[in-house]
Amino acid sequence: MKAKPMSLKPSPMAMVPFISVDNMMKLVNRVGVADMIAGIAAEIEADFKRWPEFDKTPRVPAHSDEGVIELMPTSDGVTYGFKYVNGHPANMARGYQTVTAFGLLARVDTGYPIMLSEMTVLTALRTAATSVVAAKYLAPQGAKTMALIGNGAQCEFQSLAFHKVLGIDTVQLYDIDPAATAKAAKNLADTGLTVVPCTSAQAAVTGADIITTCTADKQYATILTDNMVGAGQHINAIGGDCPGKTELHRDILLRSDIFVEYPPQTRIEGEIQQLDPDHPVTELWTVITGQNQGRRDSRQITLFDSVGFATEDFSALRYVHGLLQDHGTFEDLDMIADPDDPRDLFGMVQRAKGA
Amino acid sequence: MKAKPMSLKPSPMAMVPFISVDNMMKLVNRVGVADMIAGIAAEIEADFKRWPEFDKTPRVPAHSDEGVIELMPTSDGVTYGFKYVNGHPANMARGYQTVTAFGLLARVDTGYPIMLSEMTVLTALRTAATSVVAAKYLAPQGAKTMALIGNGAQCEFQSLAFHKVLGIDTVQLYDIDPAATAKAAKNLADTGLTVVPCTSAQAAVTGADIITTCTADKQYATILTDNMVGAGQHINAIGGDCPGKTELHRDILLRSDIFVEYPPQTRIEGEIQQLDPDHPVTELWTVITGQNQGRRDSRQITLFDSVGFATEDFSALRYVHGLLQDHGTFEDLDMIADPDDPRDLFGMVQRAKGA
Numbered sequence: 001m002k003a004k005p006m007s008l009k010p011s012p013m014a015m016v017p018f019i020s021v022d023n024m025m026k027l028v029n030r031v032g033v034a035d036m037i038a039g040i041a042a043e044i045e046a047d048f049k050r051w052p053e054f055d056k057t058p059r060v061p062a063h064s065d066e067g068v069i070e071l072m073p074t075s076d077g078v079t080y081g082f083k084y085v086n087g088h089p090a091n092m093a094r095g096y097q098t099v100t101a102f103g104l105l106a107r108v109d110t111g112y113p114i115m116l117s118e119m120t121v122l123t124a125l126r127t128a129a130t131s132v133v134a135a136k137y138l139a140p141q142g143a144k145t146m147a148l149i150g151n152g153a154q155c156e157f158q159s160l161a162f163h164k165v166l167g168i169d170t171v172q173l174y175d176i177d178p179a180a181t182a183k184a185a186k187n188l189a190d191t192g193l194t195v196v197p198c199t200s201a202q203a204a205v206t207g208a209d210i211i212t213t214c215t216a217d218k219q220y221a222t223i224l225t226d227n228m229v230g231a232g233q234h235i236n237a238i239g240g241d242c243p244g245k246t247e248l249h250r251d252i253l254l255r256s257d258i259f260v261e262y263p264p265q266t267r268i269e270g271e272i273q274q275l276d277p278d279h280p281v282t283e284l285w286t287v288i289t290g291q292n293q294g295r296r297d298s299r300q301i302t303l304f305d306s307v308g309f310a311t312e313d314f315s316a317l318r319y320v321h322g323l324l325q326d327h328g329t330f331e332d333l334d335m336i337a338d339p340d341d342p343r344d345l346f347g348m349v350q351r352a353k354g355a
Numbered sequence: 356m357k358a359k360p361m362s363l364k365p366s367p368m369a370m371v372p373f374i375s376v377d378n379m380m381k382l383v384n385r386v387g388v389a390d391m392i393a394g395i396a397a398e399i400e401a402d403f404k405r406w407p408e409f410d411k412t413p414r415v416p417a418h419s420d421e422g423v424i425e426l427m428p429t430s431d432g433v434t435y436g437f438k439y440v441n442g443h444p445a446n447m448a449r450g451y452q453t454v455t456a457f458g459l460l461a462r463v464d465t466g467y468p469i470m471l472s473e474m475t476v477l478t479a480l481r482t483a484a485t486s487v488v489a490a491k492y493l494a495p496q497g498a499k500t501m502a503l504i505g506n507g508a509q510c511e512f513q514s515l516a517f518h519k520v521l522g523i524d525t526v527q528l529y530d531i532d533p534a535a536t537a538k539a540a541k542n543l544a545d546t547g548l549t550v551v552p553c554t555s556a557q558a559a560v561t562g563a564d565i566i567t568t569c570t571a572d573k574q575y576a577t578i579l580t581d582n583m584v585g586a587g588q589h590i591n592a593i594g595g596d597c598p599g600k601t602e603l604h605r606d607i608l609l610r611s612d613i614f615v616e617y618p619p620q621t622r623i624e625g626e627i628q629q630l631d632p633d634h635p636v637t638e639l640w641t642v643i644t645g646q647n648q649g650r651r652d653s654r655q656i657t658l659f660d661s662v663g664f665a666t667e668d669f670s671a672l673r674y675v676h677g678l679l680q681d682h683g684t685f686e687d688l689d690m691i692a693d694p695d696d697p698r699d700l701f702g703m704v705q706r707a708k709g710a
Contacts, residue, residue: 013450013451014376018688020688020689020690021369021689021690021691021692021693022689022707025703025704025707025708026707028704029704029707029708033701033704055417057415060412060415060426060428062410062428062430062435062463064430064432064463064464066463066464066465066466067465067466068466069430069435069461069463069466071415071426071428071437073415073417073426075417075419075424077419080417080424082426082439084437084459084461084468086461086465086466086467087466088464088465088466091465091466091697092697092698094465095368095697096368096465096467096693096697097691097692097693097694097697097700098697100466100467100468100691100692102468102690102691104439106424106439106441108417108419108421108424109419109421109443110421110422110441110443110446110449110451111421111422111423111424111441111442111443111446111455112441112451112455113439113455113457118689118690118691118692120691120692120700121692121700121704124700124701151698152698153697153698153699153700153701155701156701157700157701180698183696183698183699183702184701186702187699187701187702187705333373333375333688334375334376334377334473335375335376335457335473336376336452336455336457336473336475337376337452337455337473337475337476338376338451338452339452341538342446342447342450342451342452342453342508343447343506343507343508343535343538344508344538344542345452345475345476345479345508345512346388346479346508346510346511346512346539346542347538347541347542348380349380349383349384349388349476350542352377352380352381352384353380353384
């Protein structure tokens, strides 16, 4: 037994910094949306470079008729992270977010959490950041125009990310709901981007160097048909991200060189679930490390079949963790029981009675 | 777009009730430790009865030299739950808890979290609750005396649980560290139990109807040797709960009828990792539903090879959730982004700038 007096207050060891939605928005606005995406992109790229160091596993899903709840864990041997994320396409009509998320970092050596964070906002940033990391290696040289099919929650983040990191100056927007396009156009005013609202997907993709698809239907859909994609374009496919949910016609896939995050997960969730299980794909990290080639010529159609992977969330959480002390955008949560004597959990509960 | 004015405050939809360690201790003390364990035991037993309704998966571990971090998800189709839990045997010497945990419940239909809770304290209660549920079906009739080998954080909760639910009146305590035994004996004074500190494991098990082993070493250990276990005893083995960690000599297993929670997990983590992968075991839930027999005679050695399963955490979290409104022992966390227009996450972030 330790001789020191028993304290009734939680020790600093018991406290976990928590970033609420409010504090995350404060942080994003202090850093700036585009700068924060660029910072996260740098972290994601650095972590892709050390890909073999990570424990990787396909996410752990709980599917239901209405949607999916997933846990996405990973670890680099020093820090452990996981994200909780849901995807419920019917939520929007009910006034809920389609995707909400939170995440956690912990120390591998003690197992103690070191940060809990909202990740609905942060996931939007990391998804855009991942897209630009891939596009850096896959998009045509000097790309200036991007089509965005699906103008929901991800649209503006993608637009700003490609503007900031890749120098895209024009976005051509299309959504089956014109109100979504109007919302995105309004939000993107005064960002330096030329915003072109379009009345068809065909109009949006015409003349685009990059096509980003980010729709939310949970079903096999054909957002892009084969005739809409031309030589040299880069397709950044975000929305096909769970079993039974795809956005591209199969023929497009057969004409494209396909790049993925983590094949065991993408085969189940990505556009390539439409293809044979041994259809050749290239892992993005091997392009970043130079082991494989990204874009090799100006006629090639490249496809980043993005489903979102745990390491990207890990990178984003670590980026946020690195800013916490400077910005103070957190509160302490009394989440971990920390008795003076670790074996005396019962005594701690008993002593709390008198408090 | 909705016409209603954009609010800058998080909506009630964005708020997740959070039970801090402090609030959990308040709740435990209001309900009473023993009564709360009994309440959780009833919930666990009810959920074992509807076992086929649950999505079940072995927990998702991240192993390191120092310990393990695990995610334990499950769902009954209406409610989803998961627990984060670590196990780091070296933590105690560093002044950290060996096991810390937190958990979450969410709605399956929307994917929205409905409760975040500390689970270091709650796991201690649910582990004791699970033990008594099993013992109700497996322990000898009229059991009055229990040996407890390992007098760490779990010891007092086990003692009170067996006293309250099974009518155990005497506990015989042994730990390799006499200070741990002294701590437990002190905590158990005035609980109605006769507490007998012992100086050897052999002394502790002598005359015991039930033997509970709850030690924390992360290694193959032999807390009980074959000669220490006699006809008719029930063994409640708690501490063998990860690969490479066991407490019982293999010969004891070969003389026992073995009952487990979820075989795919117990084969990896439990005492039975010492046996052939097809060694017969009985699933506890089938005993509770009457499909299989529990204890069948007074000479039989029964062994509950407990490793802890996700449904037990789910049951405990649901029990706590049911008490929240009455007791008010929670605070609201701004954890889920909830823009007025779900597609306008970007706009929500922008508007926060002015706030």
